[in-house]
Amino acid sequence: MTELPLPVKAAKVNARNVQVYYGQNHAIKDVNIDIPSESVTAFIGPSGCGKSTFLRCLNRMNDTIVGCRVEGRIEIDGEDIYDRRVDxxxxxxxxxxxxxxxxxFPKSIYDNVAYGPKIHGLTRTKAELDEVVEQSLHKAALWNEVKDRLAAPGTGLSGGQQQRLCIARAIATSPEVLLMDEPCSALDPIATAQVEELISELRNQYTVIIVTHSMQQAARVSQRTAMFHMGIVVEEGPTDKMFTNPDDRRTQDYITGRFG
Amino acid sequence: MTFATPRQVFSLFEADVRTRNRNAAERRFRLYGVIAITISMLALALLLFTVLDNGLGAFRQTFIEIKVPLDPARLDPSGTRDVEAMKKVTTIGYGKVIQAGLVATLAEAGIATDDSSVRDVFNLISKEAPAQLRNRVLANPDLIGTTIDFRAFASGRVDGYFKGRVSMASAELDSNISPAQLAIADEMKAKGLMGLHFNWDFILGPDASELRPEAAGLGVAIIGSAYMMLIVLVLSLPLGVAASIYLEEFAPTNRWTDLIEVNIANLAAVPSIVFGILGLAIFINFAGLPQSAPIVGGLVLTLMTLPTIIISTRASLKSVPPSIRDAALGVGASKMQTIFHHVLPLAMPGILTGTIIGLAQALGETAPLLLIGMVAFVRDFPASPPEGFFDPASALPVQVYNFTQRADPAFVERASGAIIVLLVFLLVMNAVAIILRRRFERRW
Structure with a gap:
């Protein structure tokens, strides 16, 4: 599916000179990256290389961590998300x-998906909300499995179903960018395959950024890949090229399993 | 690289010395545990046995049942049935009526009395009886002229005789009772004029003076304690939970919040009597609130309970998995939405448990209440809330303390009875805590 050259798309996310500090620890150094819209971008790299940290910068989840400081500029649709005016x-x-x-959430399946639309006031009527929940569960390929037990607790589902429920919950608020932090690391191969298939589908509507430890997964689902190492992006480019003919020695070592 | 030398094992069926030692240590440790639990269970059993053995008698009281003709000439000399005029007749007048009724009842039952023993027989009845009769008549003046069945408390000594506290031998030495009186009491019991019955007045009635232990009740103390618990609950739960949420979720970590945190931990360990002094100085001397009032007791106990609630609430907020917070923040919930929609419901069982444990502690607290005047002898029931919060009242643990201070041995039984009532309240509160926790937990 990645054989065809991708149409060049405008960058959705631009990061320039991003630095992240955890107290004294300089976790992300000088990251510059452009992430095109309606595509899947994979962040790979050894543990502790900062890929999750960088991912969490993109929706400012790092704000909740005490002592975490982000410098530089991250733009989504040309707007600096660390601007003081941004909520x-x-x-x-x-x-x-x-x-x-x-x-x-330890609530019903329905409430899990409906929570985002509810708090953001995306729907006006119960019927609309029902529609959004159904659509989201459809997109997350979970509808057929749970349509008869929407009132059952979400925590009662299997691991793979739970993760797809979380994806449904995330897309219920109609985000433009979807961040996935190793979404399959807790799943078995079958559930992983389902989630990966889902990611490929989501690509048509969303800008998906996925952090993964699995080279095969990155190769299967992503169009672009960025290789993180020790807090810097050592190489970034189309996934095909990264996995067949990387420029950087460290990338080659990593994807061939020589370190990491 | 060095590896550990493999253990020299010849057979898996034979434990080596090390393994045997380890197993022995484990067995010893288990034994210590069993011993510790046995000792505490025995202590608990002993405590419960003593309290129940001493106190259950307080719920049953010896009553004398007589027919009392309510003589209009004595009780309503004016003949108008006007309550205000009837109030001029004191309990002495009612005493005479009871005495007359008693003599008649005894004569009817065939118990011989002569003039000298009438006084003795009358003394078998509690000194509370004339007041009881007076209240009953004043509440319903139409009774005058009729003959009513009157159930009066027997005096404390007679009650003690039927409960085994007083014997013929001890009566010889007692100025309050004589063997002759006890003999009459025996006779009355045989004729069914006297007997043990469940005594609602012990639970519902007010306290009585030292001279009439048979009439002493816990009603005022129970209401006082209930009022205080209400005040504590209404004040400490919202204050405590709000303080914990702020400290745990919103407050920046700096020198000030550290200081506050240390102080809250210290407050939880402050001896309760110190809170009593504080209540006396601030609420009574400075703010001018009345003494002996549930409002002051409630405020003092609130101060005492707050640290407990704050500490347990913070602990249960902390124990909510961070993944839930991430999930809520990740879908764009604000911090407050995250806390109120997801964190707080998950922390609720812990918060409730902490609150009820704090309340139970406050319910059993005595020392601070002594200092704010709740140790006073209170016979009048406080009004209904909110005015009642400012009326003098007693409290259950203080009532226990009061009973134990009194000379008459009949109060030993009543103190234990009051402890039973207190324990029942504590058990009910703990049961409520368990039920609430179960209910909240079942939802997830």
Missing amino acids: PVQLRAKVGMVFQKPNP
């Missing part, structure tokens, strides 16, 4: 996130 709450409605561990 992170509004930003997070536009930039959804799926976490490493499935973390559905």
Whole structure:
């Protein structure tokens, strides 16, 4: 599916000279990256290289961490998200996130998905909300499995279903960018395949950014890949090229399994 | 690289010395645990047995049942049935009526009395009885002229005789009772004029003076304690939860919040009597609130309970998994929405448990209440809230303390009875805590 050359798309996210500090620790150094819209971009790299940290900068989830400081400029649609006028709450409605561990709310399946639209006032009537919930669960390929038990607790689903529920919850607020932090690390291969298929579908509507430890996954689902190492982006480019003919020695070592 | 030398094991069926030692240590430790639990269970059993053994008697009281003709000439000399005029007749007048009724009842039952023993027989009845009869008549003047069935408390000594506290031998030495009186009491019991019955007045009635233990009740103390618990709950739950949420979720970590945190932890350990002094100085001397009032007691106990609630609430807020916060923030919930929609409901069982434990602690607290005047002898029921919060009242633990201070041995039984009532309240509160926790937990 990645054989065809992708049409060049405008960058959705631009990061310039991004620095992140955790107290004294300089976790992200000088990251510059452009992420095109309606595509899947994978962040790969060894543990502790800062890819998750950078991902969490994109919806300002790092704001909640005490002692974390972000410098530089991150633009989404040309707007600096660290500008003082930006309300992170509004930003997070536009930039959804799926976490490493499935973390559905301890509420019903319906309420899990409906929560975002409710708090953002995206629907006016119950019927509209029902529609949004159904659409989101459809998009997350979960509808057929849960349509008869929407009132059952979300925590009662299997791990893969829970993660798809989290994806449904994230897309229910109609974000433009979807961040996924190792969404399949807690899932078995079957559930992983389902989620990956889902990611490929989501690409048509959203700008998906995925952090993954699996080279195969990055190769399967992404169009562009960025390789992080020790807080810097060592190489970034089309996934095909990254996995067949990387420019950087470290990328080559990493994807061939020589370190990391 | 060095590896650990493999253990020299010849057979898995045979434990080596090390393993045997380890297993022995484990067995010893288990034994210590069993011993510790046995000792505490025995202590608990002993405590419960003593309290129940001493106190259950307080719920049953010896009553004398007589027919009392309510003589209009004595009780309503004016003949108008006007309550105000009837109030001029004191309990002495009612005493005479009861005495007359008693003599008649005894004669009817065939118990011989002569003039010298009438006084003795009358003394078998509690000194509370004339007041009881007076209240009953004043509440319903139409009774005058009729003959009513009157159930009066027997005196404390007679009650003690039927409960085994007083014997013929001890009566010899007692100026309040004589063997002859007890003999009459026995006779009355045989004729069904005297007997043990459940005594609602012990739970619902007011306290009585030292001379009439048989009439002493817990009503005022229970109402006082209930009022205080109400005040504590209404003040400390919102204050405590709001303070904890702010400190745990919103407050920046700096020198000030550290200071506050240390102080809250210290406050939880401050001896309760110190809170009593504080209440006396601030609420009574400075703010001018009345003494012995549930409002002051409630405020003092609120101060005492707040640290408990804050500490337990913060602990349960902290124990909510961060992934839930991430999830809520990730879909664009504001901090407050995250807390109120997701964190607080998950922390609710812990908060409720902490609150009820704090309330139970406050319910059993005595020392600070002594200092703010709740130790006073209060016979009048406080009004209904909110005015009642400012009326003098007693409190259950203070009532226990009061009973134990009194000379008459009949109060030993009543003190234990009051402890039983207090324990029942505590048990009910703990049961409520457990039920609430179960209910809230089942939702997820």
